[in-house]
Amino acid sequence: MKTLTVSVVTPDGPVLEDQFSMISCKAESGELGILPNHIPLVAPLSISAVRLKRENDVEKLAITGGFLEVRPDKVTILAQSAEKPEDIDVQRAREAKERAENRLQAKQDHIDFHRAELALKRAMNRLDVVQ
Numbered sequence: 001m002k003t004l005t006v007s008v009v010t011p012d013g014p015v016l017e018d019q020f021s022m023i024s025c026k027a028e029s030g031e032l033g034i035l036p037n038h039i040p041l042v043a044p045l046s047i048s049a050v051r052l053k054r055e056n057d058v059e060k061l062a063i064t065g066g067f068l069e070v071r072p073d074k075v076t077i078l079a080q081s082a083e084k085p086e087d088i089d090v091q092r093a094r095e096a097k098e099r100a101e102n103r104l105q106a107k108q109d110h111i112d113f114h115r116a117e118l119a120l121k122r123a124m125n126r127l128d129v130v131q
């Protein structure tokens with residue numbers, strides 16, 4: 001089976017580099033499915049789950065935005081953060097979700113709603129990936 005190298009890097013360092021048969025992710029323009037020999041491409045990514053498929057299993061990562069670079073034999077994801085399910089602190093994500101929800105519900109001028117919405121998306125994405 002044909003594979004491509006997937007490398008995921010954050011400001012804290014490399015998170016993963018391995019061979020996979022397919023990668024699915026959510027670009028800002030919509031869902032992308034990348035197979036080996038895909039045409040070269042650069043795309044901004046949403047706060048979302050990345051799915052990495054091997055012949056018999058699928059790995060998931062929670063990523064917070066960043067960029068995808070596709071070359072025929074290699075996909076690189078540069079993300080602000082990227083966590084494997086086993087590295088996600090569920091309690092921390094639940095607390096972050098609750099904080100963000102409270103901020104979004106508060107009708108106060110000093111609340112930055114866009115920031116709270118992004119925090120809520122990050123927390124929900126992490127909780128989704130651990131499920």
Ligand code: ATP
Pocket residue numbers: 012064080081082083087088089090092093096119122123126
């Ligand atoms: P929090 O409010 O809990 O810090 P956040 O969404 O603001 O959450 P980020 O700015 O996205 O956090 O991430 C900061 C760093 O903390 C990154 O290295 C990220 O991987 C890590 N991180 C954030 N939340 C979690 C979590 N629930 N489990 C594991 N690592 C996390």
